[in-house]
Amino acid sequence: MNKPRMLLVEDDESLAELVRWHFEREEFEVRQTPDGEEALLLAREQTPDIVLLDWMIENLSGIEVCRQLRKIETTANVPIIMLTARGEEDDRIRGFEIGADDYVTKPFSPRELVARVNAVLRRVRPALAGETLKFADVEMDTVAHKVRRDGEVVPLGPTEYRLFKHFLEHPGWVFSRERLLDSVWGHDSDIEPRTVDVHIRRLRKALNAGDRPDLIRTVRSAGYSLDQDAA
Numbered sequence: 001m002n003k004p005r006m007l008l009v010e011d012d013e014s015l016a017e018l019v020r021w022h023f024e025r026e027e028f029e030v031r032q033t034p035d036g037e038e039a040l041l042l043a044r045e046q047t048p049d050i051v052l053l054d055w056m057i058e059n060l061s062g063i064e065v066c067r068q069l070r071k072i073e074t075t076a077n078v079p080i081i082m083l084t085a086r087g088e089e090d091d092r093i094r095g096f097e098i099g100a101d102d103y104v105t106k107p108f109s110p111r112e113l114v115a116r117v118n119a120v121l122r123r124v125r126p127a128l129a130g131e132t133l134k135f136a137d138v139e140m141d142t143v144a145h146k147v148r149r150d151g152e153v154v155p156l157g158p159t160e161y162r163l164f165k166h167f168l169e170h171p172g173w174v175f176s177r178e179r180l181l182d183s184v185w186g187h188d189s190d191i192e193p194r195t196v197d198v199h200i201r202r203l204r205k206a207l208n209a210g211d212r213p214d215l216i217r218t219v220r221s222a223g224y225s226l227d228q229d230a231a
Contacts, residue, residue, distance in 0.1 A: 003029040004121060007048035009039040009065065010083060011057045015106075019052065022110040023117070036060025040068055047074045047183070050117055053100075055084035063098055070099040073179055077170075079120045083108075133168040136215060136228045138207070140168055149207060159184070160203045163196075167216070167226035176223040200224055 006023055010016040011034035020030045031048070033039050035058045043051070051069065055062040062082060069075040081102040096103070101120060104113055133140040137150045145161065147154040156164060162184050166175075175183070177193035185191055204216055217227035 003027050004049040005046065006030045006117075007039060007043055007051045008032040009036065009052065009057055009062065010034060010054045012054070018110060019113065022114055026114055026118075034058050036062065036065045039065050040072075043069060043075050043078075044072065048078055050121060051075075051078060051080045052113075052117070053080055053082055055082060063094065066100055067098045073176065074182060077173060081113075081117065081120065133165070135168055135171050135226060137212075138168075138215065140165060149212060154206050154209075156206055157202065159199050160206065163199055164203055164207075167224075171226045174219045174222050174225040180223070196224075 004027075006028045008016060008019060008023075008030055010019065010032070013034070016032055016034070020032055023030050031042055031046070033042060037059045039051075039053070039057075040060070042048075053062045053065060057065070060068075062084070066080050066082070069078065069080065079101040080099060081104060082100045083104050083106065085106045102116060104116065133142060138147065138154075139149075140147045142165070147156055147161070147164065163180065166180070166184050177196040180196050181191060181193060200216060204214060207216070208214055215226055215228065217225045217229070219225055
């Protein structure tokens, strides 16, 4: 199972090292910066699974970084937890209004922070919380690399497997072709976006064998989504 990727944006060096140590001990891959502008560059370069974002950081404020992350397609749905000494209700409300998912006031317990991060990831990224992904009547064993639908094995090629795994990790999310290329094929891929359509057709053919209901929804002018009501 892949390590969950964390982007830690904190300009207090000692606190950043403490937080990093705790999460690396929990098998997270942590990228760290004290700088808001660099945080946006890092997020574009490699989409994190979660962002820990201090309110008061260098160059751009945490609030502005959060606002911009919500405007970038690849990070629009990435969970963001604000770390801040600001405990006033108005500040917390402002943080939630611009897109923060949770709010941790300093000083905090690193163990509690780890627990809250894991709770958020279990909610938004099921693959990071276990070895079996489930949706409707489909199960994916991420260790054995096997997919079953209604108990029967579904034969998938390597690309279709990775594509379906990505959908299972984000049920209900709508992904453009470009975002699927970035997430499944890799940021440097020179494959044409229309190639995604070919693999979606192959995935549907394998999943829907025996006239089973379609689980992949085509969203006009937007992309594709894993949706139980797709058919």
